[in-house]
Amino acid sequence: MRRWIVLGSLLVAAAGIASAQSPAAEWPQLFGPARNATALAPIAAGSSLSVAWRKPMPAGGAGLVVKGERVYTLGTDNEEDVLFAFDTATGELVWRFPLSPTHSDAVTNGPSSTPALTGGLVVTVSSLCQLQAIDTQTRQVAWTHSLGGTYGSRFAKRGGCGMSPLVAGSRVVVPTAATQGAQLAAFDVATGKEAWTVTDIPNPAGLEPGWMDAAGGHVLYRHSKPAGVSGITAVNAANGAIVWQIDGKDGESSVTPVPVGNDRVLIENWPHVSLYDLRSRTALWTSREISAQRAPAVAHNGHIYTFGGQSGEFLTCVDAATGQVKWTSRIYRGHLGLAGETLVVLSESSGLLRLVAADPAGYRELAKVQVLTAGARTGTPPSIAGGRIFVRNLEEIVGIRVHER
Amino acid sequence: MRHFLCAGLLAVAALPPVQNGGDPGNAPAWPGVWGPHRNGTASTAGIPAQPTGFKELWRHKTQGGYSEVVVTGIGVFTMEARDGSDDVVALEAASGRERWRAKVGPTYRGHDGSHDGPIATPAVDGTDLFALGPHGVLVALDAATGAERWRHDLVKEFGAIAMIYGFGTSPLIEGRSVIVQTGGEKGRGLLAFDRATGKLLWNAPHGLRGGYASPSIGTLAGARQIIAAAGDRVYAVSPADGTLLWSVAGPGDGESVANPPQLLPDDRVLITFWGEAVLLKVARQGQAFTATELWRSPRLRAAYSPTIYRDGNLYGFNGPFLTCIDAATGDVRWRHRMYEGALIGLGSHLLVLGRASGNLHVVQISPTAFIEVTRAAVLTPGATSMTGPSVAGRRLFVRNSEEVVALSVEGK
Numbered sequence: 041m042r043r044w045i046v047l048g049s050l051l052v053a054a055a056g057i058a059s060a061q062s063p064a065a066e067w068p069q070l071f072g073p074a075r076n077a078t079a080l081a082p083i084a085a086g087s088s089l090s091v092a093w094r095k096p097m098p099a100g101g102a103g104l105v106v107k108g109e110r111v112y113t114l115g116t117d118n119e120e121d122v123l124f125a126f127d128t129a130t131g132e133l134v135w136r137f138p139l140s141p142t143h144s145d146a147v148t149n150g151p152s153s154t155p156a157l158t159g160g161l162v163v164t165v166s167s168l169c170q171l172q173a174i175d176t177q178t179r180q181v182a183w184t185h186s187l188g189g190t191y192g193s194r195f196a197k198r199g200g201c202g203m204s205p206l207v208a209g210s211r212v213v214v215p216t217a218a219t220q221g222a223q224l225a226a227f228d229v230a231t232g233k234e235a236w237t238v239t240d241i242p243n244p245a246g247l248e249p250g251w252m253d254a255a256g257g258h259v260l261y262r263h264s265k266p267a268g269v270s271g272i273t274a275v276n277a278a279n280g281a282i283v284w285q286i287d288g289k290d291g292e293s294s295v296t297p298v299p300v301g302n303d304r305v306l307i308e309n310w311p312h313v314s315l316y317d318l319r320s321r322t323a324l325w326t327s328r329e330i331s332a333q334r335a336p337a338v339a340h341n342g343h344i345y346t347f348g349g350q351s352g353e354f355l356t357c358v359d360a361a362t363g364q365v366k367w368t369s370r371i372y373r374g375h376l377g378l379a380g381e382t383l384v385v386l387s388e389s390s391g392l393l394r395l396v397a398a399d400p401a402g403y404r405e406l407a408k409v410q411v412l413t414a415g416a417r418t419g420t421p422p423s424i425a426g427g428r429i430f431v432r433n434l435e436e437i438v439g440i441r442v443h444e445r
Numbered sequence: 446m447r448h449f450l451c452a453g454l455l456a457v458a459a460l461p462p463v464q465n466g467g468d469p470g471n472a473p474a475w476p477g478v479w480g481p482h483r484n485g486t487a488s489t490a491g492i493p494a495q496p497t498g499f500k501e502l503w504r505h506k507t508q509g510g511y512s513e514v515v516v517t518g519i520g521v522f523t524m525e526a527r528d529g530s531d532d533v534v535a536l537e538a539a540s541g542r543e544r545w546r547a548k549v550g551p552t553y554r555g556h557d558g559s560h561d562g563p564i565a566t567p568a569v570d571g572t573d574l575f576a577l578g579p580h581g582v583l584v585a586l587d588a589a590t591g592a593e594r595w596r597h598d599l600v601k602e603f604g605a606i607a608m609i610y611g612f613g614t615s616p617l618i619e620g621r622s623v624i625v626q627t628g629g630e631k632g633r634g635l636l637a638f639d640r641a642t643g644k645l646l647w648n649a650p651h652g653l654r655g656g657y658a659s660p661s662i663g664t665l666a667g668a669r670q671i672i673a674a675a676g677d678r679v680y681a682v683s684p685a686d687g688t689l690l691w692s693v694a695g696p697g698d699g700e701s702v703a704n705p706p707q708l709l710p711d712d713r714v715l716i717t718f719w720g721e722a723v724l725l726k727v728a729r730q731g732q733a734f735t736a737t738e739l740w741r742s743p744r745l746r747a748a749y750s751p752t753i754y755r756d757g758n759l760y761g762f763n764g765p766f767l768t769c770i771d772a773a774t775g776d777v778r779w780r781h782r783m784y785e786g787a788l789i790g791l792g793s794h795l796l797v798l799g800r801a802s803g804n805l806h807v808v809q810i811s812p813t814a815f816i817e818v819t820r821a822a823v824l825t826p827g828a829t830s831m832t833g834p835s836v837a838g839r840r841l842f843v844r845n846s847e848e849v850v851a852l853s854v855e856g857k
Contacts, residue, residue: 148764310557331557350555351846353827372801372827389784389801390826414826415784415802417765434765434782 065128065426067106070154070204071296072377072424075251077338079424082380086445089393089409092428093131097437098122100150103204104432106425107157110134110176111439113432114164116142116150121166123155123174128428131439137174143167143200149434152202152419153247156212159229163212167200169193171214173232183232191216191225203247206259208277211235213259215247224249224261226280236280241273246294250336252302258283260297260305270309272297286316289323293332300339300360308332311350315360325363330356335375335421338383343400345383347373355385357400369403375421377429382406386422386431390414393422393431393440411438474517475835475842478566478615480789483661484707485751487836489792493856496794496807499821499841502851503541507534507844509552509562511613513832514842514849517569519588520544521842523849524576526552526562533567533576533586538840541851545591553579553611560829560846564613564657568623573640575623579611583625585643595643599625603633603648606655613657613703619671619684622646626673628655635660635673637687649673649687651680656702663708666729672706674716679706679725681734691727691734704747709754709772713739717747717761724775740775744768749831750787753795758812760795762786767797769812781815787833794818796834798843802826805834805843805852823850 064081071077098115105112111126123137142151146167153165161173161182169188172181187203188196195201195217205212211226222237223244243264250260257277263285264270271287291309298306300315304324307314314326330337330348337346339360348356348365352373357366371394377384383396391412397404411431412418418433429440479485509526516522521536531552535544555561567576574588577599585594599605599612606629617624622637634650652675660673662684670681670690680692701719709715714725714736722745725736745752745761745768752761758778759770765785769778785800790810797806803824809816823843824830830845841852 148766333558350557351560351829352558353560353829387827390803392826414822415786415799415804417784417801 065106065108066157067104067423067425068157069105069207070103070156070248071336071421074253075206075296076298077336077377077421079377079379081427083382083384083395083424083442084380084444085382085397085406087382087395087407088443088445089395089407089429090441090443091409091411092129092439092441094436094438095126095131095133097432097435098150099148099434101152101202101419101434102150103154103420104423104430104437105155105157105162106423106430107176108426111423111430112155112157112162113437114139114151114153114155114166116147116167118142118147121151121168123162123164125176126437128426128430128439131437135179137179139164139172140166140168140170143169145198146200151200154204156205156207158207158212159210161229163205163229165201165203165205165214167202169196169201171205171227173229185227185232187214187216191222192218192220194219206249206251208251208257208259211277213249213277215244215249215261217247224259224275224280226277238275238280238282240282243267244273245270245292246296248294248296250297250299252299252305254299254302255283260299262294262297264292268292270294270307272305272307284318284321286321289314289326291332295332295334296336298337298339300344304360306337306339306344308337308346313337313346315363327358327363327365329365330358333373334388334419338376338378338398340378340398343398345376345378345398347376355396355403357403359400366400367403375418377422377424379424384422384424384429386411386418388419389417391416393429409440411440412436475515475837476517476570477515477568477618478513478659478832479705479751480836483705485753485788485833486790491838492791492836492854494792496818496854496856498819498855499805499823499852500855501823502840502853504851505536505541505543505849507846507848509555509560509846511560511562511564511831511846513566514835514844515567515569516835516837516840516842517588519569519572521851522567522569522574522588523844524549524563524565524567524578531563531578533574533584533591535588535591536849538837538851541849547584547586547591547593549576549578549584550580550582557609559610562846564611565615565659566832568616568618570618573618575616575618577612577614577616577625579613581605581607581612583616583638585623585640597638597643599627599636603627603636604631605629606632608655608657610657614659617660617662617671619662622684624660624671626656626658626660626675628652628675634675635671635682635687647687649682649689651675651678651682651689651692653677658702659705661705661708665708665712665714665727666734668729668734672708672714674702674704674706674718676702679714679716679736681727681736691736693725693736693738695723703749704751707752707754715752715754715759717745717752719746719748721746722752722775724772742770742775744775744777745770748785750833751789753788753790753810755790755810756812760788760790760810762788767808767815778812779814787831789833789836791836796841798824798830798833800830801828803828803845823852824848
């Protein structure tokens with residue numbers, strides 16, 4: 041997958057608004073193509089933003105996935121979880137597909153699982169814990185599994201499922217949140233057959249596994265050992281074997297693990313963050329200047345960008361080699377994405393979308409636009425694809441156009 | 446999700462009793478958290494019957510803190526972080542100019558999603574001001590000058606146990622005493638100090654687990670009593686000597702209990718916390734008091750905001766929803782998603798301040814529907830506000846972790 045990403049980036053690096061069919065017009069899963077919140081195509085420093093369209097949206101915390109002319113997400117009409125397909129250019133609803141009745145505990149805020157686009161399918165997890173792959177052309181169910189009935193997910197009884205499938209080559213990997221048995225399960229995208237499961241992760245946690253592009257691909261998943269102290273387990277994406285485990289020192293979190301290259305991994309716990317060297321399994325540094333927040337960090341060119349301060353209100357740049365803070369700016373809590381040398385920052389509560397230079401020299405705001413209603417809190421990160429940025433909250437979905445000078 | 450919970454747990458609490466004083470226009474004061482009647486209901490004296498908007502009078506920058514703004518005839522008071530210490534600060538009501546500040550202790554550093562600074566709100570009566578810092582230091586100050594009269598370290602002297610985010614309970618003034626709520630299995634529960642000297646008058650160790658809530662006071666079943674919501678039980682004591690009057694288990698765990706008990710007509714007590722609300726009925730037979738549960742509902746989960754009672758209905762938050770509930774049954778009449786915030790009752794309106802939007806909403810009180818009259822952007826969006834507006838005459842005072850803003854209510 042990594043080669044494909046690099047190739048795609050090269051192809052579109054000089055483009056303005058990418059064509060609908062280019063690889064850059066993809067944001068196929070939560071946190072993007074490589075699960076690291078990084079877009080395929082850059083957003084140039086001189087770009088401006090404008091709201092292209094805005095549509096009412098049924099409640100849901102699900103993220104937005106994009107391929108070509110379609111952006112997909114989940115919502116509830118209070119009775120059913122529904123997969124929605126919108127036109128990326130106009131926001132018009134193109135089709136909708138009912139997935140399952142909405143879990144009674146998820147009626148208020150809707151389904152929270154971000155679907156995954158792979159192999160012509162959109163792979164969804166409904167709040168009632170039904171894993172379903174829908175063919176985007178025929179709109180038929182290609183295959184399905186019950187994470188509650190077959191895998192014993194505890195969220196089937198209470199809370200509702202919200203795990204976000206991870207694309208790993210020809211498979212999708214899904215946390216089950218089962219109290220015993222399979223904790224992670226991989227399914228062949230084409231057939232829906234179970235490829236492997238993992239059963240011995242100590243106290244697994246989190247619904248949003250990460251990805252490390254090493255040795256064929258590692259699924260990074262949170263564990264807790266001892267209880268209440270979060271670490272990371274790496275699982276071989278090819279066979280489900282556990283490759284390595286690093287236990288944290290203290291603090292816990294279920295934030296998606298973030299690799300820094302192929303030899304280091306960031307463990308973002310409350311109330312501090314550590315960077316671990318995978319060869320020595322030791323912490324290179326630990327910082328209390330940054331802490332686990334809702335949004336995972338973004339690693340770029342030897343630096344880490346994330347929300348810091350114990351309140352999580354300070355966008356912070358940290359030197360990945362030393363853990364030293366390069367700069368902070370109090371722009372309040374939010375979600376991060378990266379497009380080339382530009383950070384895309386969506387406020388959690390103020391409704392502001394910012395472009396910020398991913399530059400260790402200092403905080404530099406490149407553009408800012410009000411995209412969501414102030415106060416209408418969003419737990420959904422921005423999705424960046426095809427010269428557009430897509431955001432949503434519990435009430436609306438918004439398409440933003442990126443204009444390059 | 447976690448940081449919403451954590452930030453939300455940083456509650457303000459406590460409700461001083463009806464106290465004297467008034468703002469420069471002799472209007473009723475806002476002498477402590479949740480106003481003069483400790484129920485979030487403000488006097489309408491001087492307020493236009495039909496609010497149409499707000500005019501900014503002044504803005505005071507601060508470095509942190511969740512404390513509510515207190516207003517009396519002497520001035521405007523709150524607690525804030527400033528240059529490494531947690532202070533009580535007095536401002537001029539008309540200009541916002543700082544009159545004095547008094548250090549309570551070093552700044553409580555935010556962690557796990559919380560901000561730096563104090564949580565609790567001072568209680569003021571006449572020239573007596575009492576404030577509890579997040580490290581557990583209770584200070585008595587002269588409200589006119591800021592001069593310190595006495596202080597106690599509740600941890601060192603009385604075995605009080607800090608909650609995860611520090612001490613968030615606000616002092617309660619009653620007669621000659623000032624009362625603070627503490628927790629911990631080896632703690633001493635409610636502590637009543639002599640206002641003038643700081644001498645311990647009595648203590649009532651009935652709740653084993655702590656919380657962020659503050660005690661309330663009022664008359665139930667014919668007897669004046671202090672009601673406390675601890676982490677493991679709700680109980681009432683006599684304000685004279687701390688004698689236990691009644692006690693019931695619950696309502697939740699200590700970290701989720703942050704709101705003071707609210708007294709409703711007909712000897713009822715409303716307990717709201719993170720997960721649900723419980724309505725109790727207090728009765729008396731001879732010298733014996735009982736408290737029985739009338740209803741329990743997850744449809745009211747007031748997170749650090751008063752719930753307003755009006756004409757048999759309750760108006761409060763259920764997570765992100767402003768909700769109207771039939772007080773007799775707990776049934777929902779309507780709900781409207783306006784995201785987390787804090788509200789007060791002002792005449793025929795609710796004033797709702799968003800927790801992070803910076804918006805102040807005027808909502809018509811109606812049991813049939815949500816009706817927004819107007820709204821205004823009054824605070825920096827994104828910054829966290831854990832308190833509702835404070836009202837004194839025609840003036841409103843709002844704050845977040847960065848600023849205190851004074852507004853006048855416009856209208857006819």
